[in-house]
Amino acid sequence: MPKMIFVNLPVTDLAASERFYAAIGFAKNPAFSDDRAMCMVWSDTIFVMIHSEGSWRRFTQAPLPAPEAKGMMLAINLDSRDEVDALVKVAGASGGTADINPPADHGFMYQRSIADPDGTIWEPFWMDPAFASGEPMPEDAQ
Known part of the structure; x- marks a missing residue:
């Protein structure tokens, strides 16, 4: 299993x-x-x-966490930058908050963030498959 x-x-x-x-x-x-x-x-x-x-x-x-007290961010990978952008747009239109943190483009990785209706932060991201498979980080990566 x-x-x-x-x-x-x-x-x-x-x-x-x-x-x-x-x-x-x-x-x-x-x-x-x-x-x-x-x-x-x-x-x-x-x-x-x-x-x-x-x-x-x-x-x-245990006490329920206060809405403003989020101690984690959960990252979920997507297959492309366009999918990241589309998910963020849908999240903002579906009761969540789009771009709760500033978007980040590191060249080899692109990430944005959303919050669900209760404030849990999710980071949809795309990572270059070559880098994800272990190839060296590009020199221009931020």
Whole structure:
């Protein structure tokens, strides 16, 4: 069985979060979804579990993070710069915030950032496949 990651996120509005994640390319897995939590699939090995407060409390009594207190950024790779730009545009039109951080173009890698309706920061990015496969970084990379 391949290694998988399940990112668990508390959300304030489950339906709005489902719409947002579906709009930016996640698919809902009904087998792990109900009226309290939803499993949104990015790939065969990457899943985002969005939880209502009641669902979140089934797993932890730790305080819910304050909306302005985000301690992580989650990066997701795409196949082209155009796909990065398109995802950011859709995110901004689907209840999220586009370019929550300034875009960055390093030559071999291009990244932008979005925030979901609850402020979780995602960084869609494209990386040159040659560099990703281990070739040396281009001299003009920033």
